[in-house]
Amino acid sequence: MMTQGIWPAVLGRFDWHALPFVRAWENPTASEIIGAGAALLVIIGAVVVVVLITRLGKWRYLWSEWLTSLDHKKIGIMYIVLAFVMLSRALIEAVLIRMQQAAAIDNAGFIAPDHFAQLFSTHGSIMIFFMAMPFLVGLINYVMPLQIGSRDVAFPLLNSISLWLTGGAAGLMMVSLVIGEFSTGGWSGYPPYTELAFSPGVGPDYWIWAVTLGSIGSTLTGINFAVTVYKMRCPGMYLMRMPLFVWTSLCTSILMIFAMPALTVATALLALDRYLGFHFFTNDLGGNMMNYANLFWLFGHPEVYILILPAFGVYSEVVSTFSTKQLYGYTSLVLATMAIALLSFTVWVHHFFTMGQNADINAVFGIATMTIGVPTGVKIYDWIWTMFRGQVRFTVPMLYSLAFMMTFVLGGFTGILLAFPPLDYLVHNTLFLVAHFHNMLIPGLLYGMLAGYHYWFPKAFGFRLNEKWGRISFACWVVGFYIAFMPLYVLGAAGVARRTQGMFDPIFRPWFYLAGVGALILVAALGALFVQLWVSIRERDANGVFAGDPWDGRGLEWSTSAPPPEYNYACIPRVHGRDPFFDAKRRDDPYAPPASYDAIELPKSSMTGPMIGVVGAATAFGLVWHMWWLTIIGVLAIIATVIARSFARHVHQIFPPDEVKRTERRWLRAVAEATPTSREVEMTSVNQGVAEVSS
Amino acid sequence: MSGPNDSKRDEIRSYAIGYCVALALTGAAFAAVHWPSFASTTTLAIVLGLAVVQTVVHFRFFLHISLRKSARDDLQLILFSMLIVILMVSGTLVILFNLRARMM
Amino acid sequence: MSANEIKHAGLNLGDTDELTHGQAGSAVFGFWVFLMSDAVIFALLFATYGVMLPATVGGPTPASEYKILSAFLETLTLLTSSFTFGMVSVAMKHGASRRQLLSWMGVTLVLGAAFLGMELHDFTTMFGDGAYPTRSGYLSSFFALVPLHGLHVFFGSVWIIVMMVQVMTFGLDARVKINILRLSLFWHFLDIVWIAIFSVVYLQGLIR
Ligand code: HEM
Numbered sequence A: 001m002m003t004q005g006i007w008p009a010v011l012g013r014f015d016w017h018a019l020p021f022v023r024a025w026e027n028p029t030a031s032e033i034i035g036a037g038a039a040l041l042v043i044i045g046a047v048v049v050v051v052l053i054t055r056l057g058k059w060r061y062l063w064s065e066w067l068t069s070l071d072h073k074k075i076g077i078m079y080i081v082l083a084f085v086m087l088s089r090a091l092i093e094a095v096l097i098r099m100q101q102a103a104a105i106d107n108a109g110f111i112a113p114d115h116f117a118q119l120f121s122t123h124g125s126i127m128i129f130f131m132a133m134p135f136l137v138g139l140i141n142y143v144m145p146l147q148i149g150s151r152d153v154a155f156p157l158l159n160s161i162s163l164w165l166t167g168g169a170a171g172l173m174m175v176s177l178v179i180g181e182f183s184t185g186g187w188s189g190y191p192p193y194t195e196l197a198f199s200p201g202v203g204p205d206y207w208i209w210a211v212t213l214g215s216i217g218s219t220l221t222g223i224n225f226a227v228t229v230y231k232m233r234c235p236g237m238y239l240m241r242m243p244l245f246v247w248t249s250l251c252t253s254i255l256m257i258f259a260m261p262a263l264t265v266a267t268a269l270l271a272l273d274r275y276l277g278f279h280f281f282t283n284d285l286g287g288n289m290m291n292y293a294n295l296f297w298l299f300g301h302p303e304v305y306i307l308i309l310p311a312f313g314v315y316s317e318v319v320s321t322f323s324t325k326q327l328y329g330y331t332s333l334v335l336a337t338m339a340i341a342l343l344s345f346t347v348w349v350h351h352f353f354t355m356g357q358n359a360d361i362n363a364v365f366g367i368a369t370m371t372i373g374v375p376t377g378v379k380i381y382d383w384i385w386t387m388f389r390g391q392v393r394f395t396v397p398m399l400y401s402l403a404f405m406m407t408f409v410l411g412g413f414t415g416i417l418l419a420f421p422p423l424d425y426l427v428h429n430t431l432f433l434v435a436h437f438h439n440m441l442i443p444g445l446l447y448g449m450l451a452g453y454h455y456w457f458p459k460a461f462g463f464r465l466n467e468k469w470g471r472i473s474f475a476c477w478v479v480g481f482y483i484a485f486m487p488l489y490v491l492g493a494a495g496v497a498r499r500t501q502g503m504f505d506p507i508f509r510p511w512f513y514l515a516g517v518g519a520l521i522l523v524a525a526l527g528a529l530f531v532q533l534w535v536s537i538r539e540r541d542a543n544g545v546f547a548g549d550p551w552d553g554r555g556l557e558w559s560t561s562a563p564p565p566e567y568n569y570a571c572i573p574r575v576h577g578r579d580p581f582f583d584a585k586r587r588d589d590p591y592a593p594p595a596s597y598d599a600i601e602l603p604k605s606s607m608t609g610p611m612i613g614v615v616g617a618a619t620a621f622g623l624v625w626h627m628w629w630l631t632i633i634g635v636l637a638i639i640a641t642v643i644a645r646s647f648a649r650h651v652h653q654i655f656p657p658d659e660v661k662r663t664e665r666r667w668l669r670a671v672a673e674a675t676p677t678s679r680e681v682e683m684t685s686v687n688q689g690v691a692e693v694s695s
Numbered sequence B: 001m002s003g004p005n006d007s008k009r010d011e012i013r014s015y016a017i018g019y020c021v022a023l024a025l026t027g028a029a030f031a032a033v034h035w036p037s038f039a040s041t042t043t044l045a046i047v048l049g050l051a052v053v054q055t056v057v058h059f060r061f062f063l064h065i066s067l068r069k070s071a072r073d074d075l076q077l078i079l080f081s082m083l084i085v086i087l088m089v090s091g092t093l094v095i096l097f098n099l100r101a102r103m104m
Numbered sequence C: 001m002s003a004n005e006i007k008h009a010g011l012n013l014g015d016t017d018e019l020t021h022g023q024a025g026s027a028v029f030g031f032w033v034f035l036m037s038d039a040v041i042f043a044l045l046f047a048t049y050g051v052m053l054p055a056t057v058g059g060p061t062p063a064s065e066y067k068i069l070s071a072f073l074e075t076l077t078l079l080t081s082s083f084t085f086g087m088v089s090v091a092m093k094h095g096a097s098r099r100q101l102l103s104w105m106g107v108t109l110v111l112g113a114a115f116l117g118m119e120l121h122d123f124t125t126m127f128g129d130g131a132y133p134t135r136s137g138y139l140s141s142f143f144a145l146v147p148l149h150g151l152h153v154f155f156g157s158v159w160i161i162v163m164m165v166q167v168m169t170f171g172l173d174a175r176v177k178i179n180i181l182r183l184s185l186f187w188h189f190l191d192i193v194w195i196a197i198f199s200v201v202y203l204q205g206l207i208r
């Protein structure tokens, strides 16, 4: 029916079997029903959101205040919302993988091999590109401009475009659940398996275009952040006075600028192979698939530091604040960060020690890999010394920091093992590796992002998160992690390959059961996080910190109201040291109003970002399904949008001095009325966001 | 201090010098290949050497990258980029040629 | 902060338009960072070209396909266009008449188009010889690298047209000036990439 007349030109290679419902109807196995259920969930979710917004009459508000906003704070929040949505999906997929492997010992299990392969591919791709990246980019977006005393990032419009490219790519991932199927080639998409000869379907194309859109967004973000840090610092904020989170943001941005292009090249060349019959990575006519592994990991290794460095920054802030002590070894932390960033470009071969290059090359890269342990170790010592004899408080962010330090060191040890080529030959591609990188990424990324979320949430929304549920969630994340992943070290050392849909040896069963229980505890952890958010919103009036400084903060970000006004600072601050706000509180009155206020100019909202993101995703969808008309229209529309935007003038809005004055007055009155809180009771509702200062 | 008119003359001169030197270098590279007079590896070394010099010329005269203190950001960025590019390109060539040799 | 301070790569506007110069710092620097990121893409395509050079699979080889004269002419055209873009920048900076500015832009555009025409002609000749990208790994890598540069030149030309229209509609306001500064970096950058292509691809392929 759809192969006749004009249908092929319109619908490309779409046919009814692309819909999981049809597949489940014709072949009602557990695996297909789960697929259809997931698709249904996406549709219901989308419908519920749309209905809810319509019922509340919030479309206009959403559009003009959020979706088109160029305010770095709102963009940051939207990134983090996206990260949480994608985290939920990827975590559910992880549980399904775990359940299948627990069930499928000498038994087919309940998920078909092809579906299983899609699960680990989406889980990995989403966790890296659409959970971790948006989370850290969102956090940097929110915090970094505040910390350097700026009113926005260097290129606010570009910021919105990056957000929407990332969002469009994440949308494409969601669409792949409902229309068609996803890649079965893992998060790294190695050819020749992902070439047309072996994967003729739409799966790898979804992967290619989602990842490409996301990586373009990340490159642009990196440029934006790097220029912001270089050019937008307030007077007195010399490089060596910047908060550590700004330093790690800068290094992460530099890694994005130079590493993401390698991914773009790898996916683009793979696309040329698949779409135009080129021979970069094919088996025949001179293709060289080893070059793909090389290009992919030229990006892939720096990528793990893109993920981990911002978390290091968060820990530096959190440990110092909740120990009421200056960060120990500031200079060494900065140098260690730079060393890690540079070294991360020199170790990529450790991901393919077994590919066949000679032992000398492997040795060089093995040694380079082990070297990274040194600056990382320096950091751990610095954090420990920061706590030493400090007034340490075990708040939720601090708990995450402590769990990180212990767990991350463990993962680091297994990393040193893997850096040793002969040993890597034994456990390459086993669950040992899976255990290792989760052991790095869960403490080194997820805990860090969650610590940052708890730490800066009061700044962003004006009230603290509930402590009790925070602790419950924390306990689940930590316990769940150990139970879910320690067994994988055992299994991997015993030789169980990763990405395996079924096993035969019953001796593995207890370990897989254990890991399955761990995964369920991790789901509980995420659930507790959502409960916490719900509870905190309900009791927000009791926990308000509008005055803006709930933790006796040290950096500039705590010196404005919570949430900060759109322009961040009524007057651009001037700093005199590394902990400007902390020192100002001890030296003089940091809340003294200025003699007068000036008008403030900020960028107006723009629909360019949403346009480019949505049209970009549609273009990619057209490419996936070979709907060439859609692709052509999409590309032309993007070019037209960019050109049209370059003709726009009057792109700024002005906040008149009176309005600024009114806003500031209201805040300063709240500061004056609040009772200063001592550190002992900062976790109770006594805390109104003004710190008691004893000096 | 120089006024706008001096700077205009200087700027035009800078572009003109850059143009002439670039033409000379390109011409030399072209000649080295078109009328071969050295062994092929020597010729290749000459061509690549001339290309490097010409790149520097373009940076200096067309992109106005200088060693002056206030422009260090750009210079540092270029040097860092070159470092990364050299790491990536030389690493790729070494690894993949090694693999190739071992498969022959 | 003096007006003559150098804030970014390319021509600086400090001594003729201090106001725009103030804004240009981060705007142009940001674009420069983007170009460095783009340079990594080209570098990796060069590396891939190096890797795939031996993979001719019995098909066309560099020596059989490259035409040195036409590559040399293309190089001369691009070099000249870099010089004429330099004149665009000077004209823009020193308040030359709109006609003079637009004519330098027009000349650059014509040179860019001439370059694209010659390159396209090269490619069709190669296709005619049976040297098309699906033939071998080597040709795949050639046709990823060289046409990508051409695509950049094409978009640079479109950008020149857009800027000519903007000069006519807005005159030289700060945003137009900043965008011409960025465009100049783009254009000169493409020239450097071409020098690499000329040397590493064409000349190397033709050394006997
Ligand atoms: C939070 C709980 C998590 C659980 C329970 C979990 C579980 C799993 C499981 C079962 C696999 C498949 C192992 C196999 O190949 O047999 C996997 C793979 C993977 N996970 Fe996770 N994961 C979690 C979090 C994360 C996070 C936070 C990240 C990254 C930021 C991540 C990144 C990956 C990647 C990249 C893969 C490899 C996918 C592939 O084989 O292509 N995971 N995970």
Ligand SMILES: [Cu+2]
Binding pocket: A300, A301, A304, A347, A348, A350, A351
């Ligand atoms: Cu690595």
